[in-house]
Amino acid sequence: MKNILIFITLCTITGCNIHRGSDIPWNNGTWVDLTLDFEESTTYWPTNVTFSHDTVSYGINDKGYFYSSFCYAAEEHGGTHFDAPLHFTENGRSIEQIVPEEFTGEGICVDVSEKALSDRDYLASVQDFRDWEQKHGTIPDRVIVLLRTGFGRFWGDPLKYTGTLKTGSAGVKELHFPGLDPEAAEWLVKERNIKAFGLDTPSIDRGQSTEFMTHRILFSHNITAYENIAHLELVPPRNFYVVAAPMKIKGGSGAPLRLLVWIPEE
Numbered sequence: 001m002k003n004i005l006i007f008i009t010l011c012t013i014t015g016c017n018i019h020r021g022s023d024i025p026w027n028n029g030t031w032v033d034l035t036l037d038f039e040e041s042t043t044y045w046p047t048n049v050t051f052s053h054d055t056v057s058y059g060i061n062d063k064g065y066f067y068s069s070f071c072y073a074a075e076e077h078g079g080t081h082f083d084a085p086l087h088f089t090e091n092g093r094s095i096e097q098i099v100p101e102e103f104t105g106e107g108i109c110v111d112v113s114e115k116a117l118s119d120r121d122y123l124a125s126v127q128d129f130r131d132w133e134q135k136h137g138t139i140p141d142r143v144i145v146l147l148r149t150g151f152g153r154f155w156g157d158p159l160k161y162t163g164t165l166k167t168g169s170a171g172v173k174e175l176h177f178p179g180l181d182p183e184a185a186e187w188l189v190k191e192r193n194i195k196a197f198g199l200d201t202p203s204i205d206r207g208q209s210t211e212f213m214t215h216r217i218l219f220s221h222n223i224t225a226y227e228n229i230a231h232l233e234l235v236p237p238r239n240f241y242v243v244a245a246p247m248k249i250k251g252g253s254g255a256p257l258r259l260l261v262w263i264p265e266e
């Protein structure tokens, strides 16, 4: 009882809205892992240092038993990862300050792959979200929005996935992949009330963006983001539950992410 009272008091103070999950059928469904493996070939931004995973110890040690241990290093914004508001907002919140209520909850998946696969610079528009609503109903309040551009299928082929094999600023200029139109970002925040936004490309702003307005709009409204999501072809338009738990890097602007969805059986 005391715990419940503390919980209610905390929620009143912080204004949090914990989804208890009691209306989600947890006993009959499937967990789908939308996370790509972190490995040396993992795609990073052209100006980033790529992922490394080096052997510290491996084998039978002098006491006669097997032991292994490795050292990994990575920039925050590569592979399947989480963006905190601090990424584009001065004094914005960093990764460890994002509370679980913000990275768990009901999700929807909006598929623009037909348009994006025929135009590498495609921007998902307000109309795309309105079209989704025509079929599936109004975007629910405090939902996690996943955008499927179809570029997830190019993972492992960096030229197709990003548009370039060059590194450094020369590579940045040649990036061509779809993203979210800043106007649609504004609409999702102001006309709807989304909790987070993620997609299957290296950035929520398209490759040719130089101002990164979609990042700036979402983060200035405290909305978090996920990039380089895998397997969105396995996710239905709605009625699933998202767990997007980032590595808890204190002061981090982003972090590696283990992204899971629970899809209840119909």
Ligand SMILES: [Zn+2]
Pocket: 076, 077, 078, 081, 082, 083, 227, 254
């Ligand atoms: Zn990022």
